[in-house]
Amino acid sequence: MLYGQVHLTLPAWVHDAVDTARTYPRDEDKVTLAIALSRGNIEAGTGGPFGAAVFGPGDRIVAAGVNVVLPQHSSLAHAENMAYMLAQQRLQRARINQDDSGTRDGPYTLATSAQPCCQCFGATIWAGIDRLLIGARADDVEALTEFDEGPLPADWVGELERRGIAVVRDVHREGARAVLAAYGSGGGRHY
Amino acid sequence: MLYGQVHLTLPAWVHDAVDTARTYPRDEDKVTLAIALSRGNIEAGTGGPFGAAVFGPGDRIVAAGVNVVLPQHSSLAHAENMAYMLAQQRLQRARINQDDSGTRDGPYTLATSAQPCCQCFGATIWAGIDRLLIGARADDVEALTEFDEGPLPADWVGELERRGIAVVRDVHREGARAVLAAYGSGGGRHY
Numbered sequence: 221m222l223y224g225q226v227h228l229t230l231p232a233w234v235h236d237a238v239d240t241a242r243t244y245p246r247d248e249d250k251v252t253l254a255i256a257l258s259r260g261n262i263e264a265g266t267g268g269p270f271g272a273a274v275f276g277p278g279d280r281i282v283a284a285g286v287n288v289v290l291p292q293h294s295s296l297a298h299a300e301n302m303a304y305m306l307a308q309q310r311l312q313r314a315r316i317n318q319d320d321s322g323t324r325d326g327p328y329t330l331a332t333s334a335q336p337c338c339q340c341f342g343a344t345i346w347a348g349i350d351r352l353l354i355g356a357r358a359d360d361v362e363a364l365t366e367f368d369e370g371p372l373p374a375d376w377v378g379e380l381e382r383r384g385i386a387v388v389r390d391v392h393r394e395g396a397r398a399v400l401a402a403y404g405s406g407g408g409r410h411y
Numbered sequence: 412m413l414y415g416q417v418h419l420t421l422p423a424w425v426h427d428a429v430d431t432a433r434t435y436p437r438d439e440d441k442v443t444l445a446i447a448l449s450r451g452n453i454e455a456g457t458g459g460p461f462g463a464a465v466f467g468p469g470d471r472i473v474a475a476g477v478n479v480v481l482p483q484h485s486s487l488a489h490a491e492n493m494a495y496m497l498a499q500q501r502l503q504r505a506r507i508n509q510d511d512s513g514t515r516d517g518p519y520t521l522a523t524s525a526q527p528c529c530q531c532f533g534a535t536i537w538a539g540i541d542r543l544l545i546g547a548r549a550d551d552v553e554a555l556t557e558f559d560e561g562p563l564p565a566d567w568v569g570e571l572e573r574r575g576i577a578v579v580r581d582v583h584r585e586g587a588r589a590v591l592a593a594y595g596s597g598g599g600r601h602y
Contacts, residue, residue, distance in 0.1 A: 222429055222475055223501035224421040226493070235413055284413055289505045295537040296487065296496055302417070305487055310414035314480045338564075339537055342530030345561045346486040370536045371570040379562040 228297055230306065231266035234284055243279040250275055250331035251355050251391040253284075257299070258333035259399045261286040269365065269403035272299040272332040274307040274316060274349070277325060282316070283307035300332050300340040304347040315348030326350050333396045334361050335389075338370030344380065351386045355396030364400040419488050421497065422457035425475055434470040441466055441522035442546050442582040444475075448490070449524035450590045452477040460556065460594035463490040463523040465498040465507060465540070468516060473507070474498035491523050491531040495538040506539030517541050524587045525552050526580070529561030535571065542577045546587030555591040 237260050244250045250273065257271025268287035276282040285302030289295055307316050307328075317326040327350035334356040336344055344352060358369040373379050377387045428451050435441045441464065448462025459478035467473040476493030480486055498507050498519075508517040518541035525547040527535055535543060549560040564570050568578045 221431060222421065222426055222472075223497050224426065226417070226419040226496040226500060228417040230413065230415040235415065238413060240412060281413075290511060293499050293503050293505050294496055295499060295505050295539065296492060296534055301487060305417045305485055306414050308484050308486060309417060312484050314484050314486050320481060337533065337537075339530070339533030342528065342533040342561060343487055345529055348486065370533060371564040371567075373562040373564055376562075 226294075228288065228292055228294060228302065228305070230284065230302065231261070231264060231286060231288065233260060233264045233266070234286060238273075238281060238284050240281050244275055244281065245279045247331075247353050247388055247391050249279075250329060251333070251353050252395070253281070254299075254331040254333045255355055255392060255395050255399060257284060257286050258396070259402075262399070262403050267291055268367070269399050270299040270333055272303040272330060274303045275329045275331065277327070282328065283310060296339070298337065298340050300330060300336050301343050303330060304343055308347070313348070315346070317348040317350055329353060331391075333399065334358075335369065337368075338372055341372055341376055344385065345383060349385060351388070352380060353391050354387070354389045355392050356400055357389065357393065360393070360397050360400060364397065365404040417485075419479065419483055419485060419493065419496070421475065421493065422452070422455060422477060422479065424451060424455045424457070425477060429464075429472060429475050431472050435466055435472065436470045438522075438544050438579055438582050441520060442524070442544050443586070444472070445490075445522040445524045446546055446583060446586050446590060448475060448477050449587070450593075453590070453594050458482055459558070460590050461490040461524055463494040463521060465494045466520045466522065468518070473519065474501060487530070489528065489531050491521060491527050492534050494521060495534055499538070504539070506537070508539040508541055520544060522582075524590065525549075526560065528559075529563055532563055532567055535576065536574060540576060542579070543571060544582050545578070545580045546583050547591055548580065548584065551584070551588050551591060555588065556595040
């Protein structure tokens with residue numbers, strides 16, 4: 221008998237923590253939400269210290285994600301991947317910024333509290349976003365926590381930009397680092 | 412209102428196509444199943460021409476996966492990722508070859524009909540497998556179909572092997588190529 225269902229769930233507290241009525245116009249507004257999700261996730265004990273969100277036309281939120289790897293038994297369930305999967309299932313499209321006939325809208329932006337690891341880098345190539353906003357650097361993650369970011373192409377920023385994905389780094393880097401530091405020093409349950 | 416559920420399903424025909432009672436002792440046996448899944452997926456019209464399976468102790472099947480990207484609206488739902496997620500949720504572990512306290516068993520092997528793309532390469536780093544068996548090469552995928560494999564680290568095989576994942580390529584490569592060629596020439600619905 222094969223196991224036939226993958227089921228992943230956004231923790232319940234995220235629904236209360238995200239204001240879907242407002243807009244998030246600036247890059248800093250978008251990353252501030254991703255960092256708040258990363259902090260909320262360690263405070264609630266629902267996963268690792270990472271948060272992300274997809275924003276669409278009008279700077280409105282399309283989907284939010286947090287790391288639920290250990291509690292939901294899925295190495296795929298990083299914050300960025302959760303946000304991508306939830307955005308795609310909500311929009312009923314395999315690529316966020318185009319329908320299955322190739323008609324595009326947007327722009328769509330992913331904001332993430334920390335640089336995507338090797339897995340989320342690869343997922344970002346196919347997810348269908350136009351902009352990627354990053355808080356903490358990979359070096360911050362590896363210096364402040366026990367997490368490993370994995371092997372990336374040497375010019376990972378260039379690989380994204382050549383595929384039409386603009387990359388902005390160090391947005392509220394210090395705020396993102398503070399959550400990682402709190403987690404690394406035992407401020408949250410270890411996932 | 413946020414969308415809060417990710418739900419992905421193995422197509423119903425896969426349950427009939429996979430004999431879970433038998434063992435798959437040789438590398439060739441394992442990849443033969445992955446290739447059969449890739450062919451079945453284009454014949455059934457349930458996704459792209461890619462199949463994969465995770466095998467565990469005793470050379471028994473733990474999970475099977477096929478590409479369901481377009482029909483299920485998820486750029487994450489490549490064959491390898493489906494097999495990893497289904498294996499992890501079945502075993503109730505975030506890493507296939509160890510429990511959450513770090514106790515290991517195995518070996519666990521992923522067999523895939525074609526070389527993992529950039530996204531599935533990254534997922535393979537974290538999934539918890541000991542061996543990776545590959546049918547067709549990335550060059551075959553890109554020559555025979557319109558799929559793009561994306562950017563990998565220059566020494567992607569070495570990156571996996573340094574993390575304890577043995578890589579075996581070109582297992583039944585011609586059989587895997589034949590499915591890609593059938594798909595590329597219009598033998599299947601285009602997903």
